[in-house]
Amino acid sequence: MPILLALDASSSACSAALLRRREGLDDELISRFALTPREHTRRLLPMADEVLAEVGLAASALDAVAYGRGPGSFTGLRIAAGVAQGLAFGLDRPLIGVSTLEALALGGHRRHHYRRLITALDARMGEIYVAAWQCRDGRLEALMEEAVMPPERLRLPEGLGDADWVGIGSGWNLREQMGVEVQAGLGLCLPDVEAEAADMALLAMEALARGEARPAHEVQPVYLRNQVAWQKSR
Structure with a gap:
């Protein structure tokens, strides 16, 4: 059954989650979440390692990687995208961007x-x-x-x-x-609730089942402002 890792750094929070579908059993969802402003670069990969280690899996067991594609903090989105794309490229696995x-x-x-x-x-x-x-x-x-x-x-x-x-x-x-x-x-x-990788993992697993995963180089953050700034009311 599919195994998926989701990463998020789109806000002041940083999180990682591992979701494993199990035939005849409930899904297994393991996550880490912390409010770590300005520490995403340092915390994101260790969180990913922790959720994999908790279930005794190597990264090579993953079927796909997902990340919070935005909208959100420009810097955080780039961090999560970079880490997720690096993992997906290295493992030759598809990548899924999930809306924050x-x-x-x-x-x-x-x-x-x-x-x-x-x-x-x-x-x-x-x-x-x-x-x-x-x-x-x-x-x-x-x-x-x-x-x-x-x-x-x-x-x-x-x-x-x-x-x-x-x-x-x-x-x-x-x-x-x-x-x-x-x-x-x-x-x-x-107003104080932050997006979490655990929810992104669930959304990404459904996207994977629908065949929406893409090669790592095709997935980009969604900033929204770049797309619509020129349409602002005058």
């Missing part, structure tokens, strides 16, 4: 059973990275494409009635700049 915003949503659903979430990260420069999700039975449906925008431009997805939304991620530290509708529709706000 999607991992935040899955984490909120897995741990607390939240059904409708808006994940947002502080993008600096007076903007947020944001996406919205509906969650059922461990599955995520995107209700808003990932975007970067000033917090005052955020709008709730339409057509869901008076749904209570849960806001997760550092972007919600800017909630006072958001519109009245957004603030009124927010049932709970968790």
Whole structure:
């Protein structure tokens, strides 16, 4: 059964997770997580070694490598991408990039059973990275494409009635700049939650099953701002 290693350094947190599918048994998920600002380069590989050692596996046993592709800290994304690509190249294994915003949503659903979430990260420069999700039975449906925008431009997805939304991620530290509708529709706000490699491993395993893994050289971080900065409102 497939074995996958996921790495993340997209925020002030650093994490690694090993996911092993086992026939007839529950998945085995081993992870490490720490808030280590400015220490990602030093901590990420040792975390990967720790999760492999805990289950007695060598890196050569991996079927794929995954990493948090962003959006997030430019420096952190490059660190995780570099480490993950290095491992994938060295092992001749495919690589999978996982959305940081999607991992935040899955984490909120897995741990607390939240059904409708808006994940947002502080993008600096007076903007947020944001996406919205509906969650059922461990599955995520995107209700808003990932975007970067000033917090005052955020709008709730339409057509869901008076749904209570849960806001997760550092972007919600800017909630006072958001519109009245957004603030009124927010049932709970968790700005201190960080994305975790454990959730990325689960998302990556599903992507692997769908045949979405790619050669290491084809996978790039997703910064969002590079794609949309020229479209900012004037």
